[in-house]
Structures are given as structure tokens and as C-alpha cells.
Amino acid sequence: MSDTGQIRFRAATEEPPATRWTLIGLAFAGLAILVFAPLIAVFVEALAEGAIEAVRSLASPDARDAIRLTLTIAAISVPLNALFGVAAAWFITKFDFRGKAFLITLIDLPFSVSPVVAGLCIVLMFGANSAIGGWLVAQGYPIVFAMPGIILATMFVTFPFVARELIPVMIEQGRAEEEAALTLGASGWRVFWTVTLPNIRWALLYGVLLCNARAMGEFGAVAVVSGKIRGETATIPTTIEMLYQEYLSVAAFSLAAVLTLLALLTLLLKTLLELRHADQLAANHRH
Amino acid sequence: MHIEIDEISKAFGTTAALHPVSLSIPSGALVALLGPSGSGKTTLLRILGGLEFPTSGRVLFDGQDATGLTVQERRAGFVFQSYALFRHMTVFENIAYGLNARPRATRPTKAEIARRVTKLLELIQLPDIGARYPSQLSGGQRQRVALARALAIEPRMLLLDEPFGALDAKVRKELRQGLRDIHDTTGLTTVFVTHDQEEAMELADLVVVMSMGRIEQIGKPADIRARPATPFVKEFITA
């Protein structure tokens, strides 16, 4: 509400300019110290011995194995969670049943459980000491200290991302369009592919984006279940830890820089989605 | 209080909401600003209340230049179209708000505030709703609470933006009489905005017909009916 030539007056709903600029200054200072400084520090440390050294450390076998494993984990766990998210959102928004609120609470549960506790749960369930885990190990399918355990741990901590994004959007869109398609004789799958999916695609992409960022970066839960075996179960974050503790600072921060670039890319895409498709994203992300 | 509007104009960016308008409102009058949507009624009312500032021109209260007064200094009882009640406060707290907001030196005692709120609740004929929250009231009740809240600060004038706009026809008629009664008991100079010509004609002492940021005619309801000054007024009041 800027009215030109009205410098003399201040609107009733505005703070004095001094207050306003102080608050803006505090916001910049706070975020500079808390967010921008750590962000810059990653790259400064990675490039401490020059760009060549940083790139060379990324080509080391440890780093390459870690990158390959992390990509594999994400490639399996993210689509599975997307499948879950779509199914759960469909079940919750297209049907009326008792205990719906409780089900939503259960889906949200992983957000309030410590990643370390999540890893612990999986160790207790599938570890060699447990009934199921012991049997699986005997069959030659170990879960803990192996890839399936890491996938389970990753899925646990990223479990709610897609469902949470889709449910509010699908509630808002209602069922009328699907009902219309059904009365026109479309089959169930056809309704899903041609009516529902186009309406939720941006929200789905948004959820998958956040899910993926978290999946590639998960540390606590993976640290517990993976055993951190070099070349076998060490993901990027656990390799960063190992390198850092061996005082291989440049190597650790170079890998960290890779994940940081991924985080920045995620934020960029997320911001673009929010700018372009705000109306098709969950209400609480609108700003 | 006598209100004088002297060559007030208002532009929002490049759109002119008000071309220079002048208007004199005698003390104690009940005035309707009548006109179609977008004619500048709300803008004029907000300028009187100090919520908007004119691009040029002056506002005089009892002959004193009030153009530079802040909202707080104007002490205008303002009733918003949406009522703008504070959702997290009870009706009692809403009405007491203006008194509690005064600096300590001029703030009445707790007992005095309670006494005044009780009296206002009786004035709007809702003595028993003090403990309720706005979300627990009907539209008509909210409107009356908003009026009581505005009256609590002992305003120098009463400004109402489409006070009955959000209500159904029956409640509207009842509250119309209620506003007339309150005006007559308090004797406050009162300006209300409406686009309902029947409402303006029935309730107001003086009707100001506006169109496209200009005042088309000022007059008593009977005069406007009998002698419309412009083709616009003629069409608007017969429509």
C-alpha cells in the first residue's frame, strides 16, 4: 500500500522506519551468522588446498563408493515412499473411515522420533539378535549392517514427506472431478492417471524433492544400522564422518560440498515450484 | 462535533479514488454516504478516521485542522464492514480494549471499566454475552459488539463502513432502528457508508450521493427524492 507523495504520513498498520530497519537488520545478521556462514564455510574448507585437491579427493575409491551407494539408496527408497505417499493420500482423502485422524498421526510419527531411535528400532527388529533378523541372516539375507537396513532406515525418516504434501492438496481439491470422470464411464486407473495425477503432480514433485534431499543426507539413522563398512555400507554422510575423524578435512568437506550443492539445488527447485505453482501446493507452504 | 471536508482528493498510484470533494457535516447529524461500488465512499470514510491520508485537501474538526492527526489522536469510533473483532478476546475484553489501551494516567480503574462495559452491553441489548468469544456470536450480535467497542472510547464521532452489509434483510431492519436509537441517545455526529438507497433514505438526516470519486448531490432524503440534481442521482435512486 504505497501511496506516492505521502511521506508525511505513516499508515496505522506500520512500524516506525527505525523499528522496521532494525528488525530487517537483525534478520539479516541472524541468518548471516546462523545459515550463510556455515554454508560458505563448507566451500572454504573444501577448497582449502585448491580446487584440484578437492576434485581429486572426490575421485578416491571411498568417495566414489559412497556416492554410488547413496544414489542407489535414494533410487530405491524415494520411489517407494512416493508410492506410499500417493496410496496413503488416496486412501485418506477419497474414503471416509473411522480412525482417520489417528492414521495421519501414525504417518507423521517418524518426524517426532529421533533418527538414532529410528535406527535402534530397526536394529532391534531385524538385527542378528532378533528372531526375524536371526532367521534372515541364516537364510543369507542380512538386513542390519547391509543395504536393506539402510534403505529401511532411510524410508523410516523420510516416510511422511510425500503423504504430508499430498493430503492437504487432495482434500482441497475434493472428489468432484473424480466422481465426474467415473460417471462418464472411466475406469479407476484411468481416473487416477488422467484426472487425479495431473492435479497433484506439482505437489508430488515437491514432496519427492524434499524426500530425496533428506534421503541422501540422512546420517543418524543410517549410522546406527549401517555398521559403516567402507566400500560396502558407508553412505556419503557416514563417509564424511569417517574422513573428518581421520583429519582428512579437504576430503570430508569436498564430499560435504557435494551434498551442499544438492541442498542448494533442492531449495532452488522448491522455490521455483512455490513461485510457479503455489496454488497447487499444500496450503502451509504458501508464502 | 462539526466535520468539514475541504477539497479532499485521494489518488492510489495513478487511479484517482477521490477528485477534490468538499462536504460540511453539522454537529450531531446522521449522514449516509451513498453510491455504487468503487465510488470512493470507503476511501472518504477512512480519511475521516485517519486510516488513509488525503493526497491534497484538509479535514477540519470543529474548525480545527485535523489533517495531520494520527488515527489514535482522532478518537473516531470506527465500525468496520467485517467488524474486525479481536478473535482471541471475549466480548467483554473487546469492548474494554480501547479503555485498557489508554496510558496509565488517563486509564479508568478496573471497576470503572467493568461498569462502562456493562452499560454498553445493555445499550446494545446484549447484557449476557460478555464472556463469549466472537466466534460464538451471530452476525447481528457481532455487529452490535463492534458498535459497542467503538462507543467505549467515548469517540468524538462515529464512522461506520457498510454496517449492515453482511446481514440478512430482517436483521438489517432491526439494527437500522438500533443505530438510529444509539445515535439519538449519544448525539454523536455519525457517518455511515451504504450502497443501499432505501437504507440511506430511511435512516439518515443527510444523504451524500457519490459516483466515481465525486459528490453528485448532498441533501435531505426527501429533497433528493423530489429533486435529483444530476441524471446519475435520478437513475441511482429510482433503480
Added chain:
Amino acid sequence: MSKPLIHRSPMPGLGLSMGITLTMLSLVVLLPIGALLLKGANYGLAGIWETVNRERVWSALFLSFRLSLFAALFNLIFGVMLAWVLVRYRFPGRRILDAAVDLPFALPTAVAGISLTALYAPNGAFGSLAAEIGWKIAYTQWGIFIALVFVGLPFVTRTVQPVVEEIEREVEEASATLGASRMHTIRHVILPMLMPAALTGFALALARAVGEYGSVIFIAGNIPLVTEIAPLLIIIQLEEFNYDAAAAIGIAMLLISFAMLLVINLIQVWSRRRIGYV
């Protein structure tokens, strides 16, 4: 007449969507959590108590909770201010600030951990400045506090922002016409309206901080009784194959999480009941 468990619906895919939802939820989340609870049940309340009731465990739990509380309080105040600045003011760089708020969500915790350590270590950019006035940050509780502020930063801002957007201008104007100064309006009208959302964000930040591991362990120093956090204790027990002890601490933490989940829900029910919105 009792309500049917599932209402009839013309929508297709009931069996499939319900099947996938319940199966995956059980496999990934419910059964593992059940395994922890079962372990606890076998171990018995007395056993859990015996494990938890040791100085090292108490001090780790207390440390995690206390520093999380401080960090969440900091984020409550800073987050509300940030939400206000981002929604209400227009200034160059606003979009970048807005996007930056999400960085702690997007940046992996291990990366945040080593980066904060590099900054605040005695030879780091901020650490060396602090060292000049004799203030040690990394490897002390200050370091843990800073890491917890970092991970909790987005919660309050992101829950409060939409509420600030929805405040009607007229409500603030009404306050002003009633004679209230801008400060009075902020204190008595605006902040109370933001309070439910701010508290929700606060509880979320607190819950996140209590369970946080990756960003903390690098900067913490991990000295028993001084800078050892509860999640680290679980990992130490696991590395020594003390599954019972790990489970006992895990259950204690799970109970803290559930309690906080309950508090969040109560806040929302309370605010909906009282003022008709969340």
C-alpha cells in the same frame, strides 16, 4: 446404530490404497517401533529404570532436553521476528532470506555438523574471535546450543508465516482507531494471534532438537556428564552390544517425543476451540 468402519464410496481403489498404506506403514514404522516397545516390555519397567537411573544417562537426557529448550526458545523469538519481517516488509534480498530459512531442512545434518565445528573451533572464523575474549564455543555446551538453534531454525518461522499473512489489516486498524499505540497493538492483538502457531513451531523445534544427532556430535566434544547427548549414548551402548541399555534409553526418548506430540495436539485443539482457528 454404530457407524460403519468404512463408509461405502463409489471411488475405486479402496483395497489397493488401503493395502499399500497399511502394509508399508507397518513394515517401515510400526513394527520397528513395536520391536523397541516389546524389548522394553521384556526388559521391564524396573530394568528400564535401573538403566536410566544412572548419572551418565540422566545427565545426557537432561543435557539434551535443557539445551533443546534453550535453543527452541531462541528460535521462538527469532522465528516470530523473522516471519514478521519476511511477510510484512519489502526490502532487497527478501526472497533470498526467505529461501535461506529452509536451508537447515535441506542441508544434511552431518554437513552442518562439520561446518559449524569448523566455524566455531578455536582456530575457526568465529571461534578465534570468541577465543580472544576467552569464550570457548566448540566442544562446550555453547556449541551444542548453536547446532540445535541451526536445526530448529525453520520450524517457528514456517508455522507463523501463514498466520501473519492471514491477519486482516482491519483488525490492526481497529486497534489503532481505539487509541492503541503500535506497540500496544503488537503486544495485545498481534502476538496473541500468533501465539498458537508460534507454540506449535516451538514444540516442533524442541522435538527435533531433543532427538538431533548428526549436527551435534561433531561440535559437542562428547565428554561424559558434560557434553554427551542422549542419542550418542544410545549409539555407544549399541557399539558395545548393550541392546537392553540402548533400548531403555531409546524408550525414554520415545516417551519424551510422544509427550511433545501430545502437547502439540493439545495446543491445536485448545486454540481451535477457543478462537476458532489454528
